[in-house]
Amino acid sequence: MERLPFRALVVSEVEGIGIRREIQQRSTAELPPGDVLVNVQYSSLNYKDALSANGNRGVTKRYPHTPGIDAAGFVVSSIDPRWQPGDPVLCTGYDLGMNTAGGFGQLISVPGDWLVRLPEGLSLLETMQLGTAGFTAALCVLGLQNNGVIPQKGPVLVTGATGGVATIAILLLCQLGYTVVAVSGKPDAPRFLNDLGVQETIARKTFLAGADRGLLPARWAGVVDTVGGILLATAIKGTGMDGVVTSCGNAASGDLPLNVYPFILRGVHLLGIYSANCPMERRLQVWHKLANEWKMDRVSALCRMIGLEDLDQEINAMLAGQSKGRCVVDLGELR
Ligand SMILES: NC(=O)c1ccc[n+]([C@@H]2O[C@H](COP(=O)([O-])OP(=O)(O)OC[C@H]3O[C@@H](n4cnc5c(N)ncnc54)[C@H](OP(=O)(O)O)[C@@H]3O)[C@@H](O)[C@H]2O)c1
Known part of the structure; x- marks a missing residue:
């Protein structure tokens, strides 16, 4: 060659x-x-x-x-x-x-x-505006949908909210009619996230108050977590009956300091999300969705x-x- x-x-x-x-x-x-x-x-x-x-x-x-x-x-x-x-x-x-x-x-x-x-419906540039971040966000949303989290069940929490995966997850969830609550460590995040459609932004520090308790008031119907660690544990503790928590990231930590109460008292489902080795059939299905019914104008x-x-x-x-x-x-x- x-x-x-x-x-x-x-x-x-x-x-x-x-x-x-x-x-x-x-x-x-x-x-x-x-x-x-x-x-x-x-x-x-x-x-x-x-x-x-x-x-x-x-x-x-x-x-x-x-x-x-x-x-x-x-x-x-x-x-x-x-x-x-x-x-x-x-x-x-x-x-x-x-x-x-x-x-x-x-x-x-x-x-x-x-x-x-x-995929028909996307340009090369648009596929990279989404990239692995958008593809992973879509896998998280698909995981919520496939496990019964519909918009009427309650708010979906998104952590690491100003990051790549999270911002696209927020756009997609809002477009699909979900109420989204965000957690962010950035002081100027609320205005940025409100513009994306987030209903409420909780400061990371505030969110972590009470993180040491065994269980927290049930608030989330679903979670898209991109950070792991104590934030993920706190999100799980605040998830309601049969709620679904998708875990895709470790921007804060790869550890998960948690007890079993959310699982045995509320039936919370913890769903792992991987994109790198996603099977080709699911890969094509997700890209097709992103090019069609899940196409987002604001990416x-x-x-x-x-x-x-x-x-x-x-x-x-x-x-x-x-x-x-x-x-x-x-x-x-x-x-
Ligand atoms: N499973 C998969 O297949 C897959 C695919 C793509 C990405 N990921 C993972 O998902 C995560 C996010 O990826 P990304 O590309 O979206 O990264 P990113 O754009 O850097 O976003 C990460 C966000 O997490 C928050 N954050 C960063 N450091 C933190 C800390 N020490 N404690 C708490 N929050 C922190 C920040 O948001 P705030 O300032 O708003 O809190 C940051 O914007 C990474 O861990 C990445 O490896 C996994």
Whole structure:
């Protein structure tokens, strides 16, 4: 295959310095062998990318490495007969951006099984405005719906509310007629979240008052939790009869300090959400929904468009818990 040069964010470990992130000129010869070469037009920044870009061995074992768990673009070449040059495709999750060079590079080389054809009803840009965050938010909402949480059952709580997954979950829940209550650690969150349709925003500190009690007054019919730890435990303790709590994130902690009372006294269901290895059938079903009956007009308003050179700063903000909404990365033209 012809060797093509391209630009990518490369994260390296440098002795005495630690982690270094820089934009480098790479060659397709350095990409892993894959069935399909894709020219990435857009990617997006997710929390997992920030971890990978910070040397987190739980996400990425080998450096130098190019993160980016999301990518959308056009097939350049393929030895998989399902994919032809020029096909518009997206790739989210699997090993992309973990130990396979990811979407923060203008070219990716991936197995054909990882690709999803651009769904009718969405542009490449719109798929990355959603990205893994939007896809995961949709999995959470689907989990609530499939387990009987209808809008009439009561409010749905969303934690880490100004983050990528949470903001899209809020938009989707509001569009579907749910009453949404949010928890956020940011002092200026209420105005931002009210604009998205949230009925009430509770400050993180206030929410955690009483966290040490065995059970809290039943308030939530459903929960979308993106932070884990004591916040998730508190949300579960405040969930009502047969309520459903979806757990997708660990932005605060991977621990869950909890007792069994919400489960044995109220029948609360705890539902784990995973997106990276989501089976293809469910993946296609969810992308179809996002392109049709769950299409959200306001996602673009949550997004800032950035270039590769802006990633360093945005990654640091995300690791510090300071980011709001979504960052879409425009990879620019191949030169
Ligand atoms: N299971 C999956 O397949 C899957 C897929 C996508 C993402 N995730 C996970 O979901 C989580 C959110 O991802 P994201 O991309 O939305 O990240 P994000 O944009 O950085 O949002 C995370 C939000 O969590 C809150 N937060 C951050 N640090 C916190 C802390 N120490 N204590 C309490 N709250 C804190 C902040 O919101 P406030 O300031 O508003 O409180 C922050 O905006 C991450 O853990 C990510 O790994 C999982």
